[in-house]
Amino acid sequence: MRKYLIAGNWKMNKTVSEAVSFMKILKGAIANTASVEVLLFPTFTALYAVNNEIKGSDINIGAQDVFWGEKGAFTGEISPAMIKDTGCSYVLIGHSERRQYFGETSEMVNKKTKAVIAAGLKPMVCIGETFQDRENNSTFKIIEKQINESLVGLTAEQACSVVIAYEPVWAIGTGKIASPDQAQEVHVFVRKIYSQMYKDASEKIRILYGGSVNPDNISNLMANPDIDGVLVGGASLDTESFAKLIKHFNN
Numbered sequence: 001m002r003k004y005l006i007a008g009n010w011k012m013n014k015t016v017s018e019a020v021s022f023m024k025i026l027k028g029a030i031a032n033t034a035s036v037e038v039l040l041f042p043t044f045t046a047l048y049a050v051n052n053e054i055k056g057s058d059i060n061i062g063a064q065d066v067f068w069g070e071k072g073a074f075t076g077e078i079s080p081a082m083i084k085d086t087g088c089s090y091v092l093i094g095h096s097e098r099r100q101y102f103g104e105t106s107e108m109v110n111k112k113t114k115a116v117i118a119a120g121l122k123p124m125v126c127i128g129e130t131f132q133d134r135e136n137n138s139t140f141k142i143i144e145k146q147i148n149e150s151l152v153g154l155t156a157e158q159a160c161s162v163v164i165a166y167e168p169v170w171a172i173g174t175g176k177i178a179s180p181d182q183a184q185e186v187h188v189f190v191r192k193i194y195s196q197m198y199k200d201a202s203e204k205i206r207i208l209y210g211g212s213v214n215p216d217n218i219s220n221l222m223a224n225p226d227i228d229g230v231l232v233g234g235a236s237l238d239t240e241s242f243a244k245l246i247k248h249f250n251n
């Protein structure tokens with residue numbers, strides 16, 4: 001059985017004190033989270049303080065990016081071991097904003113994924129087509145290419161530790177969520193690609209949907225059997241709406 005996962009990507013938002021007070025409130029607002037894993041991706045600068053705040057709670061944290069090197073002359077970069085040292089268990093890799101604004105390629109995503117797994121952290125690898133890709137009927141071709149290139153060289157066991165986040169670029173921050181059918185169709189396709197690459201891993205991996213998820217639309221989306229949770233941007237910044245999203249899984 002795959003356990004549901006709800007993750008919040010804060011992107012470039014919240015100071016350290018804002019991040020800590022969010023966790024303080026969230027800890028108190030969520031009671032039983034046995035049926036869902038709760039995860040937040042704060043900014044690098046808030047990770048250490050946030051980790052102190054969530055100790056003993058059911059909240060997990062992850063970093064929004066990573067560099068694949070172990071240490072050395074890479075000004076501005078952060079290694080997997082440094083991320084682990086702050087108490088993170090996950091790393092978000094290849095978000096479309098990183099691909100779009102910072103030139104991140106699937107080859108880089110692959111290097112980061114391998115380095116993160118080697119450090120004992122869990123990678124959450126983002127994939128997704130642009131509006132133009134969808135208009136051109138190349139959604140599946142793009143998804144297949146992103147998966148092949150991002151995961152090349154992983155063993156089946158390593159591939160099972162990856163969480164895939166399907167985030168159609170046209171749905172991110174636009175209020176235009178993919179329909180439950182559109183999302184389900186891509187999730188089934190991802191499992192098919194996985195089964196070609198890794199056989200049994202396809203039933204084990206968790207595939208999240210991301211893009212304009214909010215407390216009003218989560219129920220329709222989560223009615224699909226191949227959607228194992230959500231990666232939330234805007235609606236994860238507010239404790240009330242994030243707690244409502246978590247509550248969906250506990251009902």
Ligand code: 13P
Binds near residue numbers: 173174175
């Ligand atoms: P929104 O939920 O704001 O559309 O962002 C989605 C996202 O990019 C999460 O990684």
